[in-house]
Amino acid sequence: MLVTHKYSENTTYLINKGVKSTGGHRSNGFFTPFKSVFYFVFAISMLFSTATYAQNEVISFDLKDVKLIDVFTKIESLTNYKFIYKDKTILNNSKFSFRANNESVGSIFNRLFQNRKVKFQIIGKQVVLNPIEVTAQNPIDKPTETTNKDTQKFEVKGVVKDENGLPVPGTSILEKGTNNGTVTDFDGSFSLMVQNPDAVLVFSYIGYISQEVAVKNRNAIDIIIKEDVAALQEVIVVGYGKQKKVTLTGAVSDIKSEEILQTKTANLANNLTGRVAGLVINVRGGEPGSDQVDVRIRGIGTTGNTQPLYVIDGVPNRGSFERLNPDDIESISVLKDASAAIYGAQAANGVILVTTKRGKTGKPVFNYSTNFSLAQPTRRPELMNAYQFLTWKDEVNVRNNRPTEFLEIIRQYRDGSVDKTKWGDTDWWGTVTEKWTPQMQHSLNVSGGSENTTYYLSGQYLNQDAIYLGNDYGYKQHNIRSNIDSKIGKNIKIGFDLAGRFGSNNRPTLDTEGLVRQVFVQAPFDFPYFENGLIRKTSAGNPVSLVNGDSGSRQTQTKKFDSKFSIRMDLPFIAKGLYADGYTAIDYYTTTRKDLSKPFDQYEFDEETGEYINLNFQTGTVNLFQQFSEEMNRLLHFKIGYDRSFGKHNISSFLAYEQFKQEGEFIFAQRQNLISADIPFLFAGAEENQNNGGRGFQSARLNYFGRLNYNYDDKYLVDLTMRYDGSSNFAKDNRFGFFPAVSAAWRISQENFFKSDLIHELKLRASWGLLGNDRVNNFQYLQIYNVGNSYVFGENPQRVNGLTPGTTPNPNITWETSQKVNLGLDFKLRNSILTGSVDAFYEKRSDILAPRNASIPVYAGLTLPDENIGKVDNRGIEIQLNHRKKVNDFTYTLGGQFTFAQSKIIFIDEAPNVPEWQRRTGKPVDFILIYQADGIYNNQSEIDNSAAFPDAKPGDVRIVDKNADGVIDERDQIILENSPTPRIVYGFTMGFEYKNFSLNLLFQGQAQAKTIYRPFDINQQSEFYEKRWRSETLTPNAEFPAAFDTASSSFREVSTIWIRNNDFLRLKNVDLSYNMNKKWLEPLGIDSCRFFLSAHNLLILFDSVKINDPESVSSTGWFYPQQMLLTSGLNISF
């Protein structure tokens, strides 16, 4: 198997070609040759990487005893393809036979070169062949020309550092009175060509005092910029605005671009794991393009929907953030307490604010980054081998009073005499998946601007391969973004943002769970292939055909276009500090899905005739299912604000109106029996049994809200927000809700009596707020009837339409409300040797929407709607600490965050007669109801002397008779104290910098979570075999029951024997990078260049799940495993 994915090969090839063909371009003063070449190449490669080449052409031929070159000639004669190769060694002269029967060209190439150490690339109609040993050429040929300097100008270089001697990257430097400027890079250094030696440079950085420095003929200017004590440092994005971190009154965490980019995965949520206090992130699987990430703010506080609200550039409901380009992110803020109340009815689960980068005045700065990763499951299923499997089967036979079937074969396996042509020993997981899968990412952005107009433009390309055997499966993504701001008048600024995303996910026809299950249903004594390579039919259906591309694919393409037009006008002519602000966001999403299933070849061998019989007739026909959905979201926001200081009184306030409307529809169509799998379009399908359908959906929200923020002398701080929200999800009388919040803080360190050399900053915070959660199915207040296919009538039978009532209406349905209280403390010691915050929170949810299915009997026949009945409390603490120090050339940072959140159900619909130990009240929201196990029965007398299931035998799980009625039944099940959602999550970061090297480590851990792991189908994890009960004497303290099947009570009745603890600590991320020396880069016109090696999910330091990744919650084990990534890459800015 080729490890490199074919698309990455294409890109490599084109880059080489591109450099050659454009190497002679002249620079134009603005672009260095390198820049222009690079830009061109990048654009081309972005373009071409999407192009697919028709390798579907189907040909047939049969060549016997030929050389490779003869096969080439044959294929060239049958198609338009031409083989191109320099290295003749690939034409090894051995002879072979090759046959293709209506096979696609792509497939033929795959087969032809599979074991030949030949790498092929298809460029148009050319098949380019290279020996595989040859190391890939450096993708970037170094240009031979030196950069073209303008001798008329004067160059100034230098380094910008802060008072602690740390470099300040991102400081903007502007030649006063011009548009000429630049930004400092990673190590704080800059270089700028100025017009004349007397120019004045303006250094500015947010939170620092701007400085003007005259050049005075100096070529080198190192400056130290000082923290702006008045304006006070860091600014944090909060709901509908920004606030200085020091005067913030709410519990808001934020994470900036730099730290986000330390993790190199394809899913942005991974980049936050373990880094933000209060954010509980669990990665539940590793499937490319699917976001199996649980993101919870302060754990789970409701039995209803637990998703936080994502707000991207001020616009809510743009989907979640996982698929955004990490390079585009300026910062992410997490609103954890009443500070989220400004988002009213959608804010109860907390709010995540994502802010993308915008341009800064200055010359264009290009940033290019690329990385290439190899991924491997952190853990893979290790199932029983053939010997263990057959032993297990016969043990089950014996336990079920059935005759043994395999004693002789088992003996033969043991002594090695088994007929290996009939009895195999297959590692099915290893057969259907690849050991390593590649993924790669390119990202290019450019930002800059004049005094009046700034821009940020970016593009990203991502390609992730799936672990399945076939090459076609995986995820590809393109992201583009353009954020433009312009000052069009003295008081008017406008902005226009456009972001596009194209994601293409190609999966096997069966879903992931079903596919992984296929590994569990295979008998290990079956063979995947015959000796001649034909795929063998196995007793459970050979899964090789499901993952190698033969059975078809399910392709989902999502296209998203987010646009935002904004305008802001200051109104000093009415009142100083008054402004008006408005924006409209129009987002358009489409999803297309195309499922093509094809008959596939699986063979059986007929011993009598000696022929291989293709059983493809059993695998159906060529069928096509297509689905198209589109959605348009329109948001309108209008705001009038007033920000002003009167002496020591500072006021910031606004009133706003927002409306949101979502409209969409979806259609699907399907046809069967297509004339060819190569024409995957509906017209090619049979008329008979065609099917189609479609429907629409809409929802709307209408909101009025405002904020009043007042502070006195930056010392006493109060923030008051309120929101009046209306949602179409509810009936007219219950549609609107009011959500106020107040928070206050006291900066003790600003008081005159507070004199400390050590403590520079000390702030106490408190907040209270009312928030809502309206995420339920809409129109539950109406009785509706659904249309569908129904009964077959007629002497000539025909299916007719039918109508069925939907959910029983609940006219009273309304919001879920949350009351949040938070107490916090922020502090900062001298020189940032320790900064941190501590928060304690308490949340009371009520009116939680849930169906009353526990108390309404089934005989009522209702399809239950949600009702506002539940109550949940959630409380906990969070701590975040950071330390930073520099010793000579060596800088290090240490950080840690810890979150404890415990939820408890206060009221939930429960059946009145439920026993005490099954009450969900007082237990976690995502509860586990299970029998309590008490070891394994060792002998019959233990069974006779206890309550047991009627079919209990020695070797079965002993169940505790909770209600002591002498019978084990459902009333004996208990609810556990813990659930799969951890109560404790924590993380540490360590950063080291020495000269040009830097190393960053992230450890992530959790505690107090439990999950059921009960993987079983026909085969299962060998751990259960090795630790099974065998007899009283052999295994008196066995961990797991005797060999079982799905009917055994030990397996069927889920008991705590299957529970495992999810506590773990893992090395989540390691990132080692090297910044190239400026000296070497400058002649190339490159500002900085950084190489890095990083690893994600590298090590699990401790855990007790063992058979799966400790973050998995799949009881069956049928899931796409979490991935470990080894990544290398580079970052260039120029």
Next chain:
Amino acid sequence: MKNFQFALLTLLLFSAFSCQDDFLELKPLDAISEEDVWKELNLIELYVNDRYNELPHGFPQWAGGLRMTGITDESYHMHEARFLDKYTQGGLTSGSLNMYYFNGFWLDAYKAIRNQNIFLENIDKYQPQPGEEKRIEQLTAEIRFLRAYFYTELISRYGGVPLIKETFNVNSNFNVPRASFDECTEFIVDELDAAIADLPNRSEVTGVSFGRITKGAAVGLKIRALMFHASPLFNPSNNNSRWQLVAEACEQLFGLNEYNLSQDYKGLFLNPLDTEVIFFKQFLDQFGFELVDEPSDFFFHYRGGHNINEWRFPNGSGGWISENPRQEFVDQYETLSGEIPVLGYTGNANNLQPIINPNATGYNPNNPYQNRDPRLRYSVLYDNTTFKNRQLEMWKGGMDSRDPNVDFWWNGHRLGYGIRKSLDESWSLNDGVSGKQPWIYMRLSEFYLTYAEAQYHLGNPSAAVQYVNFIRQRSGVNMPPINASGDLLKKIKHERKIELAFESNRWYDARRWRDAEVDFAKDIVGVEITKNQVTNQKTYRYFYFEGGTGKRSFPQSHYLWPIPIDEILKSNLQQNPGY
């Protein structure tokens, strides 16, 4: 000027949104509102159509519905044993985790009943146009039939159940006690009597209407309800007069003069137009397999339709032969002389000796399927019978056996037999279409046998014998007649067992007769056939499938199913005894 521009831009922003009077007043775009449905007769008819669709049938993908043969002494269900063992081994409890199969019916039935009640409460809202009254009456009668159907199925499983005649809403008082069995029966019979008046005759239901509920079906259902009511399980005081009502209802059915016994015992199960068929559900032979998402399902299954052919075909013909008739059930098929050939088994569990009936002339233990009631041939797949133009090879190593050297051996039988009744032999795995044969709920011979049973209890043995012999002696079966001597009831029961084998009746009958505690507690006997490759001589080894005796049991509690535990916890319903 700038201010003006700003104002203009703001205005433009707003105008990007069409100003609606009530921005939040939206309608669902994927369904029809309640008001609209009850205003239009065509929509009302669509509503009724979907109620038909709620009828369970005997060919579901997995066991459940009416696919009952695996929990009786008729057959062993190889692929569902893990769900059914709780019941067949005497360990059924009320817990939902164990009740995947048994619980479902309670839920489905009451959901259907609510939907029927919705119709009955709303139909009066419709203002009929002249000439539409009859159609409305007929639709109403259909709904009342369907509701009575679900109640009959409920009481036959659980005994008296809560009689829900109105719809609840979320704020209702849900406390409804279980009605007595008598009250339920009375309700069902009254409802059916009302429906019968408005339902069309079989001969009036033709063309596109074919399949709609007829008078005959309603009378048949009434017979069933009354039969349960008269049977020992539900008639503990043995009040024989209840059988009078059964007999009268049967006469009402016969008096319709719409149905005749079929002359094609084998073919009638494929043909809903057969004169014997009273009530049925049709299917379409939809094309193609599909890979499915559902983790609970295997590799692929059929699109729509049902898949009973693949489930029951022998492995040599690409099927799974899931439900294996048990040896002792096969033994019940008489010899052509009218005698049950084998009376039981003795000896070593792995090599049982059949106790051969000395009166069974024509029975050859070395060729046991010869000279037997032809219904054996029509109902059971056994060794050497002709199926799809070939001789089945059930013997060890034969192409239909479970021998590791045989293709698809893992799908092979375990007991030596498969079910043939209602298989569509023309179906082929290679065609890739689903099965289209109908599920037949009621056919005339059932009611002949019910009538015979009633007449026996009413002291008219000659009438009883007459109706049993109609069945035995129809062309294509031609078995010797029975007479009234000896244990006539036993003969009637035996005839019912054979005639209605594998049609789901057995589970109801053995319970209502209180025979299940003996019959269903018998251990499973299977046969292994060995063929001498030189002489072609076959030998038959009989064995206890589960290794010995006492593996099966049927406690008294199992006569009724438990009410699901969740339901008991939520309500004041009284649980059935023993759970």
